[in-house]
Amino acid sequence: MHKEGFIDVTGGRVWYQIFDENGGGTPVIILHGGPGSSSYSLQGLKALAKERPVILYDQLGCGKSDRPTDTSLWSIERFVEELAQVRQALKLDEVHILGHSWGTTLAAAYCLTKPSGVKSVIFSSPCLSAPLWEKDQKRNLKKLPLDVQETIKHCEENGTTDSEEFEAAIDVFSKHFVNRMEKQPEWLEQRPSWYRNSEIYNIIWGPSEFTVLGNLKEFDCTSQLKEITCQTLYTCGRFDEATPETTQFYTSLTPHAKFHVFEKSAHMPYIEEPEEFIAVIGDFLQSIDSTILS
Known part of the structure; x- marks a missing residue:
């Protein structure tokens, strides 16, 4: 079964999809990255629908959801409220949550x-501390050719992060730390124009990955991770922006959390190693559902 529609949330309507092959397990809701991206690249996670309903939705201002012009809507507090509203509208009394990248922050x-x-x-490729993320990206940057490092630094200092020069440098960074596939899947290459909303990214995060200037600048929930008492899994790619070292650090702060590294991936293991990703996530969810049933 595939169902889609819109849900009213604070500030507008969000577009959602439900995939369900009558697996009977507890539903899993997917929180996409960004901020300001969409669920488009995460469509492969519908493979989990053999065992449970899978819910994807585009956060407000993103993808196929409404795009209001009120910039005060772009805060983590409102996105948290939105997730609660989506759960309520879809009657998700019991749920698993899978967040990727900014989706883990949410x-x-x-x-x-x-x-x-x-x-x-x-927490798939987590960002749970903006200062730590920034520090990791500056460290990652030093692994790149000197001219690429200097271009990124120069463009940030001069406010030219919208230049072709910066884009070319970011492409090099991305091939190392975001998606290492030699050839991208055709559907990903052809992603539609509504795939991203850079305004949201700029307001919440800033003009680039390397320096957080947006309203998430001070976000750091590491001291509160001990309060997350449900079953928890942290994953990342071996070459991820969300580094294995930092991801393991988050794991160590969370009670009874599990940790998995996708050895051939950067930041998009669900595309770089899709079968492995589905197997690891599916096994984790099944282990919890079977424990609950018994």
Whole structure:
């Protein structure tokens, strides 16, 4: 079964999809990255629908959801409120949460409001501290050719992060730390114009990965990770922007959390190693559902 529609949330309507092959397991809701991206690149996660309903939605201002012009809507607090509204509208009394990248920031902030019925949370390539993320990207940058480093530094200092020169340098960074595939899947190459909303990214994060200037600048929930008491899985790619060292550090702060590294991936293991990703996530979710049933 595939169902889609719109849900009213604070500020507008968000577009959602439900994939369900009558697997009977607890539903999993997917939180996409960005901020300002969409669920487009995560469509492959519908493979989990053999065992449970899979819910994808585009956050407000993103993808196929409404694009209001009120910039005060772009805060983590409102996105947390939105997730609660989506859960309520779809009657997701019990749910697993899978967040990717910025989606993990959202998942953590949401879980720390102590909502009921969250059976587990999966932090895929997590960003749970903006200062730590910034530090890791500056470290990653030093692994690149000197001219690429200098271009990125120069463009940031001069406010020319919208230049072709900066784009070319970012492409090099991305081939190392975002998606290492030699040839991208055709559907990913052909992603539609509504795939991203850079305004949201700029307001929440800033003009680039390397220096956080947006309203998330001070975000750091590491001291609260001990409060996440549901079953937790952290994953990242071996060459991820979300470095294995930092991801393991988050794992160590979370009670009874599990940790997995996708050895051939950077930041998009669900595209770089899709079968492995589905197997690891599927096994984790099944282990929790079977424990609940028994």
